[in-house]
Amino acid sequence: MATIGDVARAAGVARSTASYALTGKRAVSDEVRARVRQAAMELGYTPNAGARALATSRSNVIGLLAQFLPDEFAPAMLQYIQGVTDTARDLGYDILLSSDADGRGALKRITDSRMVDGVVLLNVAEQDDRLPVLRDAAQPGALVGFPGDCTGVDVFDLDFEEAGRVMVEHLARLGHRELILVSQPEHVIERGGAYVWRLQNAAVEAAAVNGVVLHTRYGSSSQPQIGRDLHAFLDAHPNATGLLLNNEAAAAALPTVLHERHLTAPGDLSVVGRYSDEFARTFSLPYSSIESAPDRLGRMAVRQLVRRIEGQVPENDPYVVRFVAPELVDRGSTAPPLGDAREP
Amino acid sequence: MATIGDVARAAGVARSTASYALTGKRAVSDEVRARVRQAAMELGYTPNAGARALATSRSNVIGLLAQFLPDEFAPAMLQYIQGVTDTARDLGYDILLSSDADGRGALKRITDSRMVDGVVLLNVAEQDDRLPVLRDAAQPGALVGFPGDCTGVDVFDLDFEEAGRVMVEHLARLGHRELILVSQPEHVIERGGAYVWRLQNAAVEAAAVNGVVLHTRYGSSSQPQIGRDLHAFLDAHPNATGLLLNNEAAAAALPTVLHERHLTAPGDLSVVGRYSDEFARTFSLPYSSIESAPDRLGRMAVRQLVRRIEGQVPENDPYVVRFVAPELVDRGSTAPPLGDAREP
DNA sequence: CTGAAAGCGCTTACAG
DNA sequence: CTGAAAGCGCTTACAG
Numbered sequence: 001m002a003t004i005g006d007v008a009r010a011a012g013v014a015r016s017t018a019s020y021a022l023t024g025k026r027a028v029s030d031e032v033r034a035r036v037r038q039a040a041m042e043l044g045y046t047p048n049a050g051a052r053a054l055a056t057s058r059s060n061v062i063g064l065l066a067q068f069l070p071d072e073f074a075p076a077m078l079q080y081i082q083g084v085t086d087t088a089r090d091l092g093y094d095i096l097l098s099s100d101a102d103g104r105g106a107l108k109r110i111t112d113s114r115m116v117d118g119v120v121l122l123n124v125a126e127q128d129d130r131l132p133v134l135r136d137a138a139q140p141g142a143l144v145g146f147p148g149d150c151t152g153v154d155v156f157d158l159d160f161e162e163a164g165r166v167m168v169e170h171l172a173r174l175g176h177r178e179l180i181l182v183s184q185p186e187h188v189i190e191r192g193g194a195y196v197w198r199l200q201n202a203a204v205e206a207a208a209v210n211g212v213v214l215h216t217r218y219g220s221s222s223q224p225q226i227g228r229d230l231h232a233f234l235d236a237h238p239n240a241t242g243l244l245l246n247n248e249a250a251a252a253a254l255p256t257v258l259h260e261r262h263l264t265a266p267g268d269l270s271v272v273g274r275y276s277d278e279f280a281r282t283f284s285l286p287y288s289s290i291e292s293a294p295d296r297l298g299r300m301a302v303r304q305l306v307r308r309i310e311g312q313v314p315e316n317d318p319y320v321v322r323f324v325a326p327e328l329v330d331r332g333s334t335a336p337p338l339g340d341a342r343e344p
Numbered sequence: 345m346a347t348i349g350d351v352a353r354a355a356g357v358a359r360s361t362a363s364y365a366l367t368g369k370r371a372v373s374d375e376v377r378a379r380v381r382q383a384a385m386e387l388g389y390t391p392n393a394g395a396r397a398l399a400t401s402r403s404n405v406i407g408l409l410a411q412f413l414p415d416e417f418a419p420a421m422l423q424y425i426q427g428v429t430d431t432a433r434d435l436g437y438d439i440l441l442s443s444d445a446d447g448r449g450a451l452k453r454i455t456d457s458r459m460v461d462g463v464v465l466l467n468v469a470e471q472d473d474r475l476p477v478l479r480d481a482a483q484p485g486a487l488v489g490f491p492g493d494c495t496g497v498d499v500f501d502l503d504f505e506e507a508g509r510v511m512v513e514h515l516a517r518l519g520h521r522e523l524i525l526v527s528q529p530e531h532v533i534e535r536g537g538a539y540v541w542r543l544q545n546a547a548v549e550a551a552a553v554n555g556v557v558l559h560t561r562y563g564s565s566s567q568p569q570i571g572r573d574l575h576a577f578l579d580a581h582p583n584a585t586g587l588l589l590n591n592e593a594a595a596a597a598l599p600t601v602l603h604e605r606h607l608t609a610p611g612d613l614s615v616v617g618r619y620s621d622e623f624a625r626t627f628s629l630p631y632s633s634i635e636s637a638p639d640r641l642g643r644m645a646v647r648q649l650v651r652r653i654e655g656q657v658p659e660n661d662p663y664v665v666r667f668v669a670p671e672l673v674d675r676g677s678t679a680p681p682l683g684d685a686r687e688p
Numbered sequence: 689c690t691g692a693a694a695g696c697g698c699t700t701a702c703a704g
Numbered sequence: 705c706t707g708a709a710a711g712c713g714c715t716t717a718c719a720g
Contacts, residue, residue: 001456001482003697014707019699026700029705046456050397051697054712059394061440061459068426074626075419082412085443094459096405097441099429112345112390115405115438138345223628252627259603282418283596284567347713358691363715370716373689395713398696 002043010039022047053114062093062305063116065103065130067123071188071221073248076294079278080122080144083298091306093117103130111137118305120144120298125192140308142301146194150321154304156297159323160195163290164202164246166326167272171242172210175336176270179207179214179242180233182250186218199246199274215240219250227253234261241337245273245287252283266335277329287333290326297324346387354383366391397458406437406649407460409447409474411467415532415565417592420638423622424466424488427642435650437461447474455481462649464488464642469536484652486645490538494665498648500641503667504539507634508546508590510670511616515586516554519680520614523551523558523586524577526594530562543590543618559584563594571597578605585681589617589631596627610679621673631677634670641668 008018013032020026021036028036039045053059064084068074085095096116100106103121107130110116117139121130124145134141135152143150146157171179181203189196200216207214215237219229226249234240234257245251251273258265265271265287273280273289280289304320307313352362357376364370365380372380383389397403408428412418429439440460444450447465451474454460461483465474468489478485479496487494490501515523525547533540544560551558559581563573570593578584578601589595595617602609609615609631617624617633624633648664651657 001458004699005697015698016700016708017706020706023699027705032706044456046453048398048697049457049459050394050403051712052699053394054392054398054714055697055699057712064441074422078418078422081441082443085441089442089444094454095441097408097425097429097439098433099426100433109390110438112388113393114345115393223625227628256599256603256628259600281567284571284600348715349713359714360692360716361690364690367715371689376690392713395696396715398698399713399715401696 001048002040002045004045004047006043007036007039007045010043011035057114058309059115059117060093061096061116062088062302063096063098063107063110063119065107065119065121066097066099067101067103068099069123069191071185071191072123073221073252075282076248076275076279076292077122079276079294080298083295084120084122084302086295087299087302088306091302093302093306104133107133107137111139114138117309118142120301120305126194127192140305142305142308144297144301146198146321148194150319152319154301154308154319155321156300156304157195157323158290158292158297159326160198161202162323163274163326164199164204165206166290166328167199167244167274168203168206168212168214169210170272170328171244171270171334172206172212174270174334176242177212177337178237178240179212179244180237180240181214181216181244181246182219182230182233183216183246184218185221188221196246203244219247221247221249223249223253226250227257230254230257231261240269242270242272242334245271245289248275248279251275251279251285251287251289254287255285265333268338270334270337272328272334274326280329280331286331288331289329291329293324293327300324345392346384346389348389348391350387351380351383351389354387355379401458402653403459403461404437405440405460406432406646407440407442407451407454407463409451409463409465410441410443411445411447412443413467413535415529415535416467417565417596419626420592420619420623420636421466423620423638424642427639428464428466428646430639431643431646432650435646437646437650448477451477451481455483458482461653462486464645464649470538471536484649486649486652488641488645490542490665492538494663496663498645498652498663499665500644500648501539501667502634502636502641503670504542505546506667507618507670508543508548509550510634510672511543511588511618512547512550512556512558513554514616514672515588515614515678516550516556518614518678520586521556521681522581522584523556523588524581524584525558525560525588525590526563526574526577527560527590528562529565532565540590547588563591565591565593567593567597570594571601574598574601575605584613586614586616586678589615589633592619592623595619595623595629595631595633598631599629609677612682614678614681616672616678618670624673624675630675632675633673635673637668637671644668 008015021028021033098106119141124143126148142154220226271287352359365372365377442450463485465487468487470492486498564570615631
């Protein structure tokens with residue numbers, strides 16, 4: 001491969017001049033710039049990434065720490081990864097992807113070795129053992145997910161509490177008086193998946209305020225168990241007229257379960273989920289849902305991270321905690337309950 | 345961050361000695377090695393990746409070129425990515441993930457800049473415009489997918505032709521005489537997705553040999569269109585007793601379609617798909633299927649790539665084209681057709 | 689068994 | 705506006 005020295009020689013200038021002509025970091029005469037560019041073009045010059053990183057202390061790479069947890073619904077993960085990857089590329093950064101089960105070790109390694117200029121953490125737990133490592137690192141970090149302690153990092157998440165309220169209030173307003181909320185498995189909470197109880201607690205509160213009976217249940221995150229769970233929940237609460245799903249696997253399984261019970265939504269049961277529109281389309285889920293906005297969250301996290309990397313944010317500028325407002329996407333799966341007094 | 349110079353000073357040795365003690369590339373006295381290691385530990389020393397890459401011409405990074413095509417079923421993609429990422433990590437490599445729509449440009453950039461020691465291409469088309477770039481690159485490449493021209497690269501793919509034969513022969517042996525094969529959309533073929541016609545052509549041939557009528561159809565890769573497609577195919581061929589699916593979206597949609605038609609498998613219809621076991625579990629698909637083995641293919645590709653990177657394969661050693669034999673995973677969705685003479 | 693030195697390919701103050 | 709030189713942090717022949 002051609003080096004900057006080859007380019008300089010071919011253009012008849014000093015290496016420094018060639019560098020400045022190419023990077024634009026110093027004014028260069030039009031004529032020299034043209035010669036250098038021409039030479040670079042002809043030689044097929046591309047700067048050596050390692051050498052540049054060594055000289056500038058910048059790699060133009062962002063680390064993406066994902067974890068493929070067996071109790072998470074894997075397909076949902078992909079959308080966050082895509083959002084992060086696409087945005088990074090648009091801003092001139094490549095993505096170093098780590099799915100190491102030992103996220104802590106992987107994070108320490110890629111930051112200490114200066115492979116990355118910054119880091120995005122997915123799947124953030126309430127007590128995330130990667131956070132102490134991140135705070136010690138020289139590079140900034142952005143999270144998708146809401147940990148117990150947000151100091152020193154920028155945080156982006158769906159407003160799960162508002163989501164819980166919106167779900168309940170939407171059905172309460174339609175006249176429903178007994179609902180079931182199906183959450184992720186309880187061990188997701190134990191592992192630190194705070195979004196489960198954030199949504200649930202808010203839903204419970206909203207139910208109390210609105211005079212609605214809310215049955216909260218944990219469902220499996222995998223098939224076919226979640227199908228059996230749904231049957232059991234519906235059997236246990238035959239008077240419930242609405243179903244709230246904070247569990248992607250449950251949403252994916254519901255069409256089959258409703259078929260098996262000869263029920264339709266919203267005819268027999270009103271349904272509101274919490275997942276992305278992309279997810280709804282992929283699995284043809286006909287239920288209204290709170291948009292979880294994975295692409296948008298990924299984009300927000302990368303944008304803020306790049307601002308910090310590039311020093312557009314003053315050092316120790318207040319770190320942000322930004323919640324995306326839940327938007328209820330209407331797919332026609334909710335209606336007043338059967339026999340509701342207010343229905344004509 | 346501590347540098348190798350800091351470590352050397354703390355251990356009271358030369359930088360070169362510190363380097364050798366840490367890398368093990370030259371014999372070092374036990375005592376010195378212990379001192380150096382101790383110093384490195386105390387200082388929290390991690391080599392600077394850029395500097396090491398510059399000095400060794402090795403980055404210990406593998407490029408992974410994925411493309412999220414709108415007509416491919418995204419969740420299926422994730423499993424290849426996981427297989428590649430996990431294997432790379434086990435072998436000491438990090439993954440630079442590119443999902444750039446301009447795969448050609450991305451590939452050129454990451455190879456020319458020496459960011460990566462080698463490259464894995466997913467979603468390889470028959471005439472893949474990334475291949476000329478890859479052949480020109482200084483780094484080796486491994487493909488998952490089977491291009492028209494395999495020179496200069498190592499190739500790994502499912503044996504789709506054998507898969508087509510196995511599907512047909514399995515049902516023929518059970519006594520079926522009329523089958524429908526639902527493939528990916530036709531534009532996947534036009535884009536160069538050779539696996540579609542490789543499986544289909546082999547199936548057609550096997551059908552002829554076995555005296556079976558085979559209706560070949562292209563189905564949409566997205567919901568809800570694929571559901572309507574399936575209804576149409578079944579309407580058009582009411583005497584077909586078996587359904588072959590080379591289309592993940594079709595497999596995911598089939599449970600609902602069968603419910604709607606009040607059909608069961610294998611009671612009314614025998615079904616054989618082509619997808620991974622992981623996919624079957626995620627979506628609780630109860631159909632026997634040809635295992636597409638994404639994790640295994642990813643693993644094979646990375647292993648061979650690393651062998652080339654590390655020079656364990658003689659330069660210009662014959663490149664390999666390796667097909668994974670299709671394995672039919674029995675999930676009980678096939679049986680002799682209703683009213684078959686041979687049934688007691 | 690160990691050390692001093694050169695070199696990998698860039699960038700960037702320092703001079704003019 | 706341009707150039708000569710130093711330096712980023714490693715590794716690795718070359719000497720001893």
